């Protein structure tokens with residue numbers, strides 16, 4: 001049985017006399033830094049010299065230093081720069097590692113795929129919130145939290161697990177529940193999730209259903225409301241009460257269509273492709289492809305990004321969302 005840890009299982013006091021260097025002030029970085037600071041932890045944000053975030057960190061009332069300076073001062077060094085940038089940032093902090101310091105990750109990619117190889121005399125652990133950074137911050141401010149995974153890769157101090165729980169407590173995640181996993185399980189399941197459902201699967205389903213309606217002559221605005229806008233309302237119900245609450249809420253006709261047609265969309269061929277994608281993750285083929293793509297200045301990535309931004313559903317969406325002023329941009 002899996003253990004789930006809550007506030008009562010964590011000792012925030014373990015971080016009391018420690019300094020935490022949060023490297024990066026993007027989606028995760030700003031949320032970790034601010035939540036830890038509000039929990040009474042001594043935080044310094046590490047940025048590269050001339051970063052446009054520098055003033056923002058000061059305005060948010062936090063200490064800021066260059067990456068090497070922050071790492072030199074810190075007991076815990078937290079990697080919240082993009083995964084593809086972490087190996088290069090690691091070379092900058094490496095001279096400042098001392099026995100017993102901790103390297104903290106929010107995703108296991110670089111450790112699992114060998115892009116960062118820490119010495120044996122530091123702790124290496126993960127605290128990975130299962131949420132975008134902005135929600136991590138907002139939920140903390142509302143006295144709530146988002147769930148997180150913790151994992152210990154290397155326990156030099158003998159306290160790595162307790163420190164991971166203390167850190168999870170500091171960012172508010174022990175309010176919601178913290179699961180213990182491994183770097184391998186977190187990385188592989190995270191990549192699988194974002195490729196197959198959360199990002200890749202769902203955007204492909206939205207576009208394919210929208211295009212099918214529009215090709216058949218239906219009004220694009222109607223197709224947008226049906227295939228994109230309403231998705232949030234359906235997902236909110238699933239999030240709140242599982243598939244059952246959603247099915248309870250929709251009409252019998254919708255539920256009959258769901259039960260009989262859903263399996264025809266996600267059929268055996270689609271499941272086979274899911275298994276293939278999982279294999280590519282497990283063998284490191286995906287990691288290798290992405291690392292090489294990034295090193296080549298991401299030509300494919302940039303081209304795909306551009307093409308996707310120009311998809312008609314994005315134009316229609318921008319127009320329709322303007323008429324819904326309550327959809328504030330975050």
Ligand code: NAD
Pocket residue numbers: 023024025026027028029046047048051053067079080081082083085089106107128129130131132133
């Ligand atoms: P991000 O792209 O939002 O932010 C990156 C930050 O790093 C920015 O502040 C950027 O200015 C800074 N940066 C970039 N290059 C730098 C350099 N050379 N030196 C110093 N700073 C530099 O990144 P993110 O999405 O917050 O991801 C950070 C980590 O968190 C990754 O390991 C990611 O896998 C993990 N993670 C992200 C999310 C998420 O919702 N975004 C969720 C869970 C885990």
Ligand code: MG
Pocket residue numbers: 190194
């Ligand atoms: Mg994820």
